[in-house]
Amino acid sequence: MGEPREPIGVIGTGYVGLVTAAGFAELGNDVYCVDIDEHKIAALQRGEVPIYEPGLAEVLAGHRERLHFSSRLDDAVANARLLFVSVGTPPTYSGDADLSAVLAVAESMPASKEHALVMKSTVPCGTGRSISRLLAEQGKGDLAYVSCPEFLKEGSALADFRAPDRVVVGDDGTSWAGDAVCALYEPLGATVVRTDVASAEMIKLAANAFLATKISFINEIANVCEETGANVLEVARGVGLDGRIGPKFLAAGIGYGGSCFTKDVSALKLLAANSGYHFQLLGSVIEVNELQKRRVVSKLARHLGELTGRRVALLGLAFKPNTDDMRGASSLVLAARLEAEGAHVRAYDPVAAHEARRMMPDLDCAPSAAEALEGADAAVLVTEWPEFLALDWNAVAAMMAGDVVIDGRNALDAAAVRAAGLRYEGIGIG
Ligand code: UGA
Numbered sequence: 001m002g003e004p005r006e007p008i009g010v011i012g013t014g015y016v017g018l019v020t021a022a023g024f025a026e027l028g029n030d031v032y033c034v035d036i037d038e039h040k041i042a043a044l045q046r047g048e049v050p051i052y053e054p055g056l057a058e059v060l061a062g063h064r065e066r067l068h069f070s071s072r073l074d075d076a077v078a079n080a081r082l083l084f085v086s087v088g089t090p091p092t093y094s095g096d097a098d099l100s101a102v103l104a105v106a107e108s109m110p111a112s113k114e115h116a117l118v119m120k121s122t123v124p125c126g127t128g129r130s131i132s133r134l135l136a137e138q139g140k141g142d143l144a145y146v147s148c149p150e151f152l153k154e155g156s157a158l159a160d161f162r163a164p165d166r167v168v169v170g171d172d173g174t175s176w177a178g179d180a181v182c183a184l185y186e187p188l189g190a191t192v193v194r195t196d197v198a199s200a201e202m203i204k205l206a207a208n209a210f211l212a213t214k215i216s217f218i219n220e221i222a223n224v225c226e227e228t229g230a231n232v233l234e235v236a237r238g239v240g241l242d243g244r245i246g247p248k249f250l251a252a253g254i255g256y257g258g259s260c261f262t263k264d265v266s267a268l269k270l271l272a273a274n275s276g277y278h279f280q281l282l283g284s285v286i287e288v289n290e291l292q293k294r295r296v297v298s299k300l301a302r303h304l305g306e307l308t309g310r311r312v313a314l315l316g317l318a319f320k321p322n323t324d325d326m327r328g329a330s331s332l333v334l335a336a337r338l339e340a341e342g343a344h345v346r347a348y349d350p351v352a353a354h355e356a357r358r359m360m361p362d363l364d365c366a367p368s369a370a371e372a373l374e375g376a377d378a379a380v381l382v383t384e385w386p387e388f389l390a391l392d393w394n395a396v397a398a399m400m401a402g403d404v405v406i407d408g409r410n411a412l413d414a415a416a417v418r419a420a421g422l423r424y425e426g427i428g429i430g
Pocket of ligand 1: 122150151152153154211249250251252253255260319
């Protein structure tokens, strides 16, 4: 028998909160999860998992005895001293991060030197300092504060929790809490970056901004490849082998989506602007991404001519495979643009259709890939779900009315598509 593990609280049961809860429960910690959404808590208590994330339902079910769900913050405060904050920080109309949920948690905390807020929510650099000041003003200056940003990717979140590239722990160096957070992560054997709060906050924003920059960069290279006859897959392979650059996040396509890159890149740009600095590069990263989402429309117009009345099948809607998350998905812009051009869009996603219908109530969602493709003049691969990569292209050719296949993720077997008599076009691969 090892040492008993420290119980923790997790406030906010979205993607980050539930994965953190599941990950620590798996490590043997008792986890006290809190959410103000009582329906969600009731569902979690019944063993239902409100999001789709591979393996999450199984881990939550497998460690039920260590997972406690409540809509009362007091329940977490009474049982744990480390309270992980994983509430939403969506963009406001001005593009800044909305910190109201984070601040509401801080305000609800008791004055206690036995407790610490451990910030997992992505917040602008400077938030920790503001919260510590606010707590001090409220006579709760003894409450410790640690920044512990999250780097998990949706779709592989549990694997990322179990084997993080690094764990970042930022504190002011005077309280017990930073060491306690490091001890929690110790069994994972990860490299720990121990730093101050502001730097920890900036590491998170800079990491997402850099990854988004890599994607916009390779997307622009892909666009130039189309003009010059080079193949972006070959270019990315050759460039990525340079150890200083690395092979990851060099997949050209129809732009990055998801709530995080979209939100964090503009939040960092605004944070810089609000501090008096014009972050030029990020303006371009955002603009390139917006244009990239629309590029498929001109590709379709080149093949089909007038788009009015044309039937276009969208294969995939989620912002990436293995998630039902539609936030910031390129499919939203693509579907709206195609409809605006007068095309009839019929889409299919194995998991995200429900969420897509909620966001685009008029979108025609088919119950299967075959039904989306039936009678289509063109098909567009939007999300590289395994199901689409395994399509029988001879069967697809027989059911489509037209012959255009645009591979928005450079993920299909181009030779197999062409062998079926279809016209194949990817992004930057000729
Ligand atoms: C991203 C970061 O990768 C995580 O480290 C971070 O923790 C997370 O944001 C967050 O801040 O919460 P996520 O949004 O889940 O994770 O997804 P990614 O796998 O990073 O993909 C984002 C988008 O970029 C997807 O639309 C994907 O298709 C696109 N992408 C990714 C490309 O177009 N090309 C690539 O080479 C890689």
